[in-house]
Amino acid sequence: MTDIKIEPDGLLIPPQYIDGLGPTAIVRRIKGGLIVESRDQAQAREELRALVERIRAAVKSDAPSDAEIGAIVDEARTERARRR
Structure with missing residues (x-):
């Protein structure tokens, strides 16, 4: 599995990490990290x-x-x- 990478423009999250979340996956920052989740x-x-x-x-x-x-x-x- 491809690792998550920090790129100059932001964080690169490989698609297999968010498979199943649907086309409306939400990514938001929290203190010390990120939350990636479906709308549901x-x-x-x-x-x-x-x-x-x-x-x-x-x-x-x-x-x-x-x-x-x-x-x-x-x-x-x-x-x-x-x-x-």
């Missing part, structure tokens, strides 16, 4: 991040009950289903 993976990651934020907001200083966490997750699932 990016959307799923963003939805998970938003869900974690909602749970953290609900927690504040007290631990949420199982019912509270379940309600937040159900609400997120309903919102996701509406967007599709």
Whole structure:
């Protein structure tokens, strides 16, 4: 397998590294690296991040009950289903 190379114009990623991501692969910089993912993976990651934020907001200083966490997750699932 061809190695990833740093070229004068940027990073060269061989096609076999991103096979299966589809024609809309997304490459973005993060501190200390890159994320290469499909649009579906990016959307799923963003939805998970938003869900974690909602749970953290609900927690504040007290631990949420199982019912509270379940309600937040159900609400997120309903919102996701509406967007599709």
